Amino acid sequence: MHSAMEYLIRLLYTYAEHIGMGFSLLFVLFAIKQNVWCWLFGGIGAVFYIFAYYQYKFYADMSLQFYYVAVSVYGWWSWKYGKQEDTDSPLSISQLSFRQWLQVLLVTAAVFGVYVYFLTVFTDSPVIIGDSFTTAVCIVATYLAARKVIDNWLLFIVADAVAIALYLYKGMYPTVLLFAVYTVMAVAGYFRWREEINRS
Secondary structure, eight states, X not given: OHHHHHHHHHHHHHHHHHHHHHHHHHHHHHHHTTOTTHHHHHHHHHHHHHHHHHHTTOHHHXXXXXXXXXXXXXXXXXXXXXXXXXXXXXOOOBOOOHHHHHHHHHHHHHHHXXXXXXXXXXXXXXXXXXXXHHHHHHHHHHXXXXXXXXXXXXXXXXXXXXXXXXXXXXXXXXXXXXXXXXXXXXXXXXXXXXXXHHHO
């Protein structure tokens, strides 16, 4: 029994990155189409990526996956039952004002600073700045996605581009491929949502 459990754990760590990649691609594909089931796929993918990032000592990205699991629940609820601010209208695509962009940048900078401190003091991470940057941007972008704010795609494009360099450095080649596809899909998602805004 003990050896069987060890085998299953080894199997999980071996294929966690690949399984997580598959579910994460489904998340982006369904998100582009504004299908609420994207949040289920995103949550499952995040669970597998917890194990993948732990192996590579990407601790900030690992902690981000716990956030993804939680925000997947919120995102599903928000897309299913959420309302526009100050109205009873169903949640629809919106975009940030200049003032809201400033708020987003300030929050992102604050989260980045917290992660830099944490990774510097408490971990042996070899990519503190890059890991902290992508994590901070993705935390904010995912919340915006849960609120159907189109600007989430722009933040994801930036985070994905930086992440590609990080994962190349760590040899996480399936995830390099995933984030290259993510970048293309984020561009497609932005223009798909932009078309809907223009139609409304």
